Amino acid sequence: MKSFSLVAVLAFATFAAAQTNGGPTFDPAGVKNVGNGAGGQFIGGQCLSDADCGSACCAGPSGICSGTGAQLQAGKTGCGFSSTGAAAAPAAAATTAAAATTAAAVNNAGAAVASTASAGGPPFDPSGAKNVGNGAGGQFIGGQCLSDADCGSACCAGPSGICSGPGAQLQAGKTGCGFSSSAAPAAAPVAAAATTAAAVAATAPADNAATGTAVAGTATAGGPAFDPSGAKNVGNGVGAQFIGGQCLSAADCGSGCCAGPSGICSGVGAQTQAGKTGCGFVSRRFISRRASQLLI
Structure with missing residues (x-):
């Protein structure tokens, strides 16, 4: 019992130290995939090297699996993070609680932005509120989306609508790309893009x-x-x-x-x-x- 407690304390200390380096918070559901080099870690889970991640991208400064297109977003410093530390323990409950109590925001498209994935799946990164529902492809992995058009990865995963790496679209409670909300202004941006393209072609x-x-x-x-x-x-x-x-x-x-x-x-x-x-x-x-x- 004493040995188990010591391991738990050391693991938690490693997690806490890593998290304070910056970058997004780790998804605690990925603890089992940390440090085994098996490529089983999903985007948003902690990693000790690129070998842990299904996306082959372990991003600094703290070591979090990332989609390669989002490796410099949300405070991340790029792929290639490597740590000699031990596998991490589950994330502190306070992190999830803080995300859950974040007030609802409204983006420039007028779409309500939830603070948590109320229908299931991982919690949303609240810093992506400004990218929800505008169809501009500016939303990073972990941010809320109303359709694939919001996401830089072109994958808005159910059940709640969260931008995901395609390789992780069925992990951590997600139900796959192609989520579409009734609030998504899908038709207008496509039509506008086609019209603009035609005008540019002529001039x-x-x-x-x-x-x-x-x-x-x-x-x-x-x-x-x-x-x-x-x-x-x-x-x-x-x-x-x-x-x-x-x-x-x-x-x-x-x-x-x-x-x-x-x-x-x-x-x-x-x-x-x-x-x-x-x-x-x-x-x-x-x-x-x-x-x-x-x-x-």
């Missing part, structure tokens, strides 16, 4: 100034319409294009996924949604330009 210069690459205003071969504000990132291969922007190859996309049939940067979990045909799209213009460079 924008034919070439991308940085690369000389023709940039289409819409996805003429099918799939979602391109976000015209990403025109400057097309074809330069520096990984600066955001999800929804046009791409000529995966090298353009911050997500590492250029999806067919027209070439649009996509979250990997959403690569076959909304008419997309999967990652790996490469434009003939990209191939032609590469061939020309080799001949110089």
Whole structure:
């Protein structure tokens, strides 16, 4: 009994020390996956190295499994965290209680933002209240969402609507991507994006100034319409294009996924949604330009 108590005290001390370093709070349901290097830890659970995480991204400063697209959000300092500490004990109940008592907020779209996932699943990160329901793809993993369009990962998981890494969409009580709330203003942003894209196609210069690459205003071969504000990132291969922007190859996309049939940067979990045909799209213009460079 004394030995068990000592182990518990040491484990709790490790957890407390890690949590005070900053970053989001750990999901206590993931305690069993900490430090075993089996890749079983879900996003939001504590980790001691990348090997613990299903996403292969253990983010600093405290060691929390993160989606790679969210590794620098909510106070995180990037993948690659490594600790020599012991496995952590369950999270302090005070953390969950604090989240549960956070007052309801209202974002700029007028959608009510709950402080906890009242229908089940993990609690929401209250710092993401400003990203709920606007369909702009700015919500980080762990923040509340009203539809997939809110999430940078393109995965709004049930039962309550929380942005999730696609690989963790069924973990910690979540019921999978595709959650949609009746409060979500889904139709308007899509229609607006299509209209804006068409307008830009009619008025924008034919070439991308940085690369000389023709940039289409819409996805003429099918799939979602391109976000015209990403025109400057097309074809330069520096990984600066955001999800929804046009791409000529995966090298353009911050997500590492250029999806067919027209070439649009996509979250990997959403690569076959909304008419997309999967990652790996490469434009003939990209191939032609590469061939020309080799001949110089």
